[in-house]
Amino acid sequence: xxxxxxxxxxARGRFALMGTVVGLIAVLAVLLTGLANGLVxxxxxxxxxxxxxxxxxxxxxxxxxxxxxxxxxxxAQQWAKVPGVRAATPYGNTxxxxxxxxxxxxxxxxxxxxxxxxxxxxxxxxxxxxxSREDGVxxxxxxxxxxxxxxxxxxxxxxxxxxxxxxxxxxxxxGHVAVAYAPLKxxxxxxxxxxxxxxxxxxxxxxxxxxxxxxxxxxxxxxVLSREESYGQSPGYSAEQATMQxxxxxxxxxxxxxxxxxxxxxxxxxxxxxxxxxxxxGSAGYLVRDALAQVLVVLVAATAVGTAxxxxxxxxxxxxxxxxxxxxxxxxxxxAMALLVVLGVxxxxxxxxxxxxxxxxxxxGGNR
Amino acid sequence: MTATTATTTxxxxxxxxxxxxxxxxxxxxxxxxxxTVEPGEFVAVVGPSGSGxxxxxxxxxxxxxxxxxxxxxxxxxxxxxxxxxxxxxRRTRIGYVFQSGxxxxxxxxxxxxxxxxxxxxxxxxxxxxxxxxxxxxxxLTAKADRRPHELSGGERQRVGLAxxxxxxxxxxxxxxxxxxLDRRRAREIVALLAAQAHERKAATVMVTHDTDLLEAAxxxxxxxxGKLS
Numbered sequence: 001x002x003x004x005x006x007x008x009x010x011a012r013g014r015f016a017l018m019g020t021v022v023g024l025i026a027v028l029a030v031l032l033t034g035l036a037n038g039l040v041x042x043x044x045x046x047x048x049x050x051x052x053x054x055x056x057x058x059x060x061x062x063x064x065x066x067x068x069x070x071x072x073x074x075x076a077q078q079w080a081k082v083p084g085v086r087a088a089t090p091y092g093n094t095x096x097x098x099x100x101x102x103x104x105x106x107x108x109x110x111x112x113x114x115x116x117x118x119x120x121x122x123x124x125x126x127x128x129x130x131x132s133r134e135d136g137v138x139x140x141x142x143x144x145x146x147x148x149x150x151x152x153x154x155x156x157x158x159x160x161x162x163x164x165x166x167x168x169x170x171x172x173x174x175g176h177v178a179v180a181y182a183p184l185k186x187x188x189x190x191x192x193x194x195x196x197x198x199x200x201x202x203x204x205x206x207x208x209x210x211x212x213x214x215x216x217x218x219x220x221x222x223x224v225l226s227r228e229e230s231y232g233q234s235p236g237y238s239a240e241q242a243t244m245q246x247x248x249x250x251x252x253x254x255x256x257x258x259x260x261x262x263x264x265x266x267x268x269x270x271x272x273x274x275x276x277x278x279x280x281x282g283s284a285g286y287l288v289r290d291a292l293a294q295v296l297v298v299l300v301a302a303t304a305v306g307t308a309x310x311x312x313x314x315x316x317x318x319x320x321x322x323x324x325x326x327x328x329x330x331x332x333x334x335x336a337m338a339l340l341v342v343l344g345v346x347x348x349x350x351x352x353x354x355x356x357x358x359x360x361x362x363x364x365g366g367n368r
Numbered sequence: 369m370t371a372t373t374a375t376t377t378x379x380x381x382x383x384x385x386x387x388x389x390x391x392x393x394x395x396x397x398x399x400x401x402x403x404t405v406e407p408g409e410f411v412a413v414v415g416p417s418g419s420g421x422x423x424x425x426x427x428x429x430x431x432x433x434x435x436x437x438x439x440x441x442x443x444x445x446x447x448x449x450x451x452x453x454x455x456x457x458r459r460t461r462i463g464y465v466f467q468s469g470x471x472x473x474x475x476x477x478x479x480x481x482x483x484x485x486x487x488x489x490x491x492x493x494x495x496x497x498x499x500x501x502x503x504x505x506x507x508l509t510a511k512a513d514r515r516p517h518e519l520s521g522g523e524r525q526r527v528g529l530a531x532x533x534x535x536x537x538x539x540x541x542x543x544x545x546x547x548x549l550d551r552r553r554a555r556e557i558v559a560l561l562a563a564q565a566h567e568r569k570a571a572t573v574m575v576t577h578d579t580d581l582l583e584a585a586x587x588x589x590x591x592x593x594g595k596l597s
Contacts, residue, residue, distance in 0.1 A: 002479075002486045003472070010474030010515070273472050279431060280531075281459020282487045283452060361431050363466060364422050364543055 003277070003287075004294035007270075018262045019302035022344065025255045026306025027313065029336045032251065034314045036244040037332060038325035043240065044231045046110060046140075046174035051119055052210035055091065055230050056222035065223065065233040066093045066174075066207060073184065073206045075220050083216040089118035090206035092187040095177055098154040098163065107143060107154070110174035113187020113206070120210050122181055126150065127167025135186045136166035142178035144168055145322070154180070160195045161186065175235045176325070248336070252343050260347030263295060267351040274355055275362035284356040291355060295348040299341045307337050377442055378571030379405040379428055379539045384437035386423050386594075397423035398434065399594040405571035407538070410562045412582050413575040415591035421575035424591070425541045428573060429462050430454045442538030442571075459487045463532030463570065465542035465561065469524035471516040477503060477527045478512040484534040495534075502530040506560060522553035526560065533564060540570040546578060558584045 008015050056079060057069040073090035080088040092113030099106055114120040116131025123129070124138050127150045139148055148154075154163040163182065172179045182190070185203065192202040215224060225233070232238050267274070274287060314328050386398040397420045405411050415421050426432045427439055430446050431454070439446040442461050449457065458464075471480050481499040485491050503512050506526040516524055525545055532540055542561060546554035558574070562584040565572035574585070582588050590597050 002483060003474070006472075006474040006479065276466070276470055276472065277483075277487070278455070279429075279458065279464060280484065280487060281455050281457070281462070283455050286487060361426055363464075363470060364426055364429075364431065 001290060001293045001297075004290045004297065008294060008297065014266070015298055018259070019298055019305075021258055022255060022299060022302035022340070023306035023309070025251060025258070026303045026337060026340055027310040029248065029251055029255075029340060030307055030310025030333055031313060031326070032244065032248055033329060033332045033336045034310070034326045036241070036248070037329035038327040039240050039244065040231075040237075041327050042173055042176045042325040043237050044174065044234050046112065046172040046179040047227060047230055047234065049122075049170065049172050050091075050210065050227055052091070052212060052227055054211040054213075054215055054224055054226050056088075056209040056211060056215075056219065056224045057207070057233075059221050059223050061223065063233070064235060065225070065230070067095070067235070069207055069223070070205050071208055071222070072204050073209075074204070075222075076209050078220050079209050079211055079215070082219040084214040085211050085216075085219075086213040087119045088209050088211050089115050089120050090184055091120055091208050091210040092184055092191060092205075093174070093207045094187065094191050095175060096190055097157040099157070100148060101153040101155055101162070103147070103152075105147060107146060107148070108177045109139075109143070109154070109180045110177045111137075111187055111190055112174075112179055112181050113184040113191075114181060114210075115184050119212055122169050124167030125169055127165075129167065130181055131183055133164060133166050135161065135163055135183070137163045137186070138167040138169050138181040139165055140169055140173060140178040140180065141171040142173055143180065146178075156190050158195065159190055159193050161189050252339055255340055256343040256347040258347075259295070259299065259344040260350045263291075263348040263351035264354070267291070267354050271358055272362060274358045275360055278358060278360035279363035287355045288352050291352055292345070292348075295345055295352075296341070299344040303337050303340050307333065377538065378407045378409065379403075379442075379573065380438075380440040381424075381428060382438040382440075384427055384434045384439060386420075386427055386432070387435045396594050398427065400437070401594070401596050403428075403573075403589065403596060405539075405573055407571050408566050408569040410565045410572045410574070410584065410586045412585035412588045413573060413591050413596075414577065414579055414582065414588060415575075416577060419591045420594040421577075421591055422543060423594070425464075425543050425573065425575060428539065429464060429541045430457045459484065460535055461538045463535065463537030463540040465525070465528050465532045465540070465545045465574075467544045468521065468548035469516065469528040471524055471527055471531075473516055476513045476515055477508055477519065477523075477530075480527050480531050481534045484531060488535075499530075499534065502533055503527075505533075505564065506530045521548045522557065525549060525553075525557050529557070529561060529564065533568060533570075536568070537570050540565055540572040542572070542574040544576055545574065546576065546581060551580070554578070554581060 057065045058071050061068045076088045076090050079085055095110050098109055121130045130138060150165050152165045188203050188205055189198055192198040314326055317324055317326050381401055381403045384398055384401045388395045413421055427434050478499055482491050485495040503509050506529055508526055545557055558581045
């Protein structure tokens, strides 16, 4: 890095400019990754936290299974006998609106209906477990942040089912709406949707059968999805992910071209010096290694600074705008930064190729 | 590398011909040139531009293979060597002084010299001492930490000469070293070149079109249309 470091110092203005561009791209990549992660959390953290390994939906339904599928909860007994299944229990999922009785505050909730005491019933962080009080619900911390607390009562729109809040769980949501866990029977009354005591048939409905284990063949006819596969059935999830991935893809392509173009121009400007070093006996490998080290120094430094700034912005945004779906995701962000560096090097390879083709004879001026 | 022992340890060109192009566009840059330079001898090659002087240096400096003929640099026969071997020969056995110095913009005067050992591997304490000694020999100790844009044309050329001596070359080649200098500085550089050639026992060839600078040379040969006379 004899030449690389001295060139970096000597032409620091130019390299700083390029480093700033790469750094800004890194900031954008960090924010986008945080946003993508935040959107995932907002959309499917409720599903991700389900203890089930698989969900058995109604067969023959096309898409949006969480809102379109209905199954008979009694199927759970049949599923429990399928080889590989350790436990099976009905699960209900519906999006609804409710009003807090005393304050009149309106909230959207994703009501998850589970059998109290089953493996699907969550442990409350505070308060009492599901089933300790009739129609009692456990609410996501997101609703606590919105001002609800244990002892309040939610009244579901239209069906007018009264849901006393008996406990809280972690910050989970589904379809960008905060989750509340209710006993399955309560969920079935909400799902029925009309005031008054629902008919018997209303209590023979669930969204899916939640399974724990690796279901083998021989179960009831069903659309069985693993928990991860079920994310795609959440409203808007696939479209959101595709949009974010497309934006990130273009960001990477842009950064690759920016870095590539810069080093091509830089190498062309340096052509006489490259010819000189080669005339002095420097091998092409010496010059390529040197230039590659320079590319890496610039990319790693710029990406590191960009990541730090991006991380700072995420921390700031979470404080000043808690509603914004942005979340710090170390794994994906490290991957994104590594991609920026690797693609930058790939872009710069176009320039490095030119180094090997410079004729050392250029160093001898005048006529030959 | 095919090394054969020769009668001289300096520079020897034997019936060297260099041609560019083919057919109607064939240019004979060097035409059966034979030239022997002993270690410590300072030979000036004079001729008008286009006479083949730079081609002579390109061939003598292992930058290009001649079309025909043999080139020996310090006991090593250059013919048949691959590009990587030529590069090694250049960085270990040959010193170049280019027109107007031809220094690297981002390097200080000392670093211009230290680049040479770095091209071959590592810079040792001995290399650093040698760089300082050479800078002193060309009178630039006080300006060792300056970059080319902070040096005058004459100073740049002195750095170029010191760099050419850094690898203890068997052959020292100077390509119009005074092209960018005024008369007084040109004389100083040529005198310095001659003194260093004698002192360090390098077989030295300087090409120039300036016939005023020849008194320092041990021998003067003339070049016209690719032929020596």
